[in-house]
Amino acid sequence: MSKIQTKSTRVAFAEALSEVGRSNSKVVTIAADSQSRYGEFVREFPERSFNVGIAEQTMIGVASGFALSGYIPVVTSYANFLAFRAIEQIRVDVATESLNVKMVGTDTGFSSQWLGFTHLALEDMGAISSLPNIAIIDPADAVETFEATKAIFDYDGPVYMRIRGRKAEPILPIKDRKFEIGKAQILKPGKDVLIIACGSSVYDSLQAAEILKDKNIDAMVVNMATIRPIDEKALSDLIPSFTKVITVECHNIRGGLGSTIAEFISERGINTQLLRMGVKERFGMAGSDEMLKQAFSLDGQGIAQRAEKFLNEKCGR
Amino acid sequence: MNIDIKLNNVEKIAEQIRKDSIWMSTRAGTGHLGPALSIADIMAVLYGRIMKYNPKDPSWPDRDRFILSKGHGCLALYSVLAQCGYFDRALLGEFCSKLDTMLPGHPERKLPGVEANTGSLGHGIAIGIGMAMAGRLANKDYRVFVITGDGELQEGSNWEAAMAAAHHKLDNLVVIVDRNKLQLGDFTENISQLEPLAKKWDSFGWAVKVIDGHNIKEITDVLSSIPLTRGKPSAIIASTIKSKGLKFAENKVEWHYKVLTEQQYKEIKDELSLEELAYE
Ligand SMILES: Cc1ncc(C[n+]2csc(CCOP(=O)(O)OP(=O)(O)O)c2C)c(N)n1
Helix, strand or coil: CCCCCEECHHHHHHHHHHHHHHHCCCEEEEECCCCHHHCHHHHHCHHHEEECCCCHHHHHHHHHHHHHCCCEEEEEEEHHHHHHHCHHHHHHHHHCCCCCCEEEEECEECCCHHHCCCCCECCHHHHHHCCCCCEEECCCCHHHHHHHHHHHHHCCCCEEEECCCCCCEECCCCCCCCCCCCCCEEEECCCCEEEEECCCHHHHHHHHHHHHHCCCCCEEEEECCEEECCCHHHHHHHHHHCCEEEEEEEEECCCCHHHHHHHHHHHHCCCCEEEEEEECCCCCCCCCHHHHHHHCCCCHHHHHHHHHHHHHCCCCC | CCCCHHHHCHHHHHHHHHHHHHHHHHHHCCCCHHHHHCCHHHHHHHHHHHCCCCCCCCCCCCCCEEEECCHHHHHHHHHHHHHHCCCCHHHHHHCCCCCCCCCCCCCCCCCCCCCCCCCCCCCHHHHHHHHHHHHHHCCCCCCEEEEEECHHHHCHHHHHHHHHHHHCCCCCEEEEEEECCECCCCEHHHHCCCCCHHHHHHHCCCEEEEEECCCHHHHHHHHCCCCCCCCCCEEEEEECCCCCCCHHHCCCHHHHCCCCCHHHHHHHHCCCCCCCCCCC
């Protein structure tokens, strides 16, 4: 493999936002304290940049007011303070009316690292996915974050996009990248097991697939960047060819990708066994993202080990 | 009772809070240093002179309660709790450097002496109200001290709580606002104006006093006269300097979440008589 390039998803988001701002004068940003997440947009378009102070609920309310007045507001915060602090405003003001508000939760998964459980966002998709109407996107890397940021402004309706921190992260070593809201992408073909991942777990799943290859296990890896609306066509095309399916996400196994796939498989009556990798029945804790991924067996090694064990398990019936 | 006689020299406690905060955050390469340095003197007075507590029995029912609502200032709390003897000083070396450490970037109750999990701003006053009400219900005369940031007061939850506390005449509740005039991204008055802050608290039914949050005597005097008014919760607006004691960082917005490099640490080590960084 050639040298891996890296870039922060927060930087990619800000870069794409400036582009969007130039071509669409209806886009406004609303901050709750720091405006740094919006990057150059704030300097380029000060008249379209607003700060309501440390007040996430107000931020969502203000965004709703803008949306009801024909603008396309984008709001950002640490994902927990957006998805939990402001959940009632999101439910009543944004979701019921499908307002065109773009909500971007940052520092998700393990990327807030040492800040501890208040900041580690491992349940944010669960909160948002409990509400109807909001599209949910968890981009795999900076390249996809850039594309997804542009795409959410071409999409009419509320979106929750979860990105990560300032740290530069690996960019997927994949040539042909496509991003379309609601579309899965096969990143690596395979026949023995299907691994469906989102967010930073896509990179780790590709690593796991490499490790599995050495053990003669041929894993297919699918990037499911959109959790809602889920790509039902891809799922119905792919899942029935596998007896074992794995989901991987830096999130609780409830309320995010794993749950969504579990619902799909059981409701369609597909005869396959599912293993949901993620965080189970606990909150996050302080640690570097490497430490945390390792502790929850969500690094390449951990995913590969658990996948191998899962493949050797007899499917109970 | 405050049983640890070492703690009588409040200036020394404050100095040690600053030294420990700088030491921990430099070693870890992370942490909210500026926000800890601005509350060092207040914390020193609270734990050195005002509060009753027993480090040997952290859940002693009669203890005064302390809640760091601006949880990101926890470096100061960790230092003072170590100085009081709640845990071994060696534990400070674990700050943000060991998986699932007892000393993460925001305080958690798993560390002896920590009364509430904070880090999400705007929770502390309401929790404090519950504790103050519970104390009254149980006929206890303990008091509840809450430190909030000033930017933190932009969260509406604080004002809901402020109204409730005054309504319930909780004169066993004290809120100390760390008025360092900065928040994460800028000065508070450039983001969402707080002034006239004393008038706000007053109009919400609190007894208010504005003090110099780095003047040990002023802090001691005001905290020795709680409740400021019988039948009212007390709000103390402590005028402070963010990053106080670290000259080049004082009053600078970027020092909200910035730490020293090892080189910078070496440069100020002798002047501030800091410990060796030494990683074991
Ligand atoms: C609910 C919530 N929103 C946002 C944050 C992120 N945040 C952490 S500290 C901070 C600024 C706090 O400013 P202030 O209260 O003035 O404290 P200071 O650091 O200046 O002492 C912000 C916005 C948070 N921790 N919790």
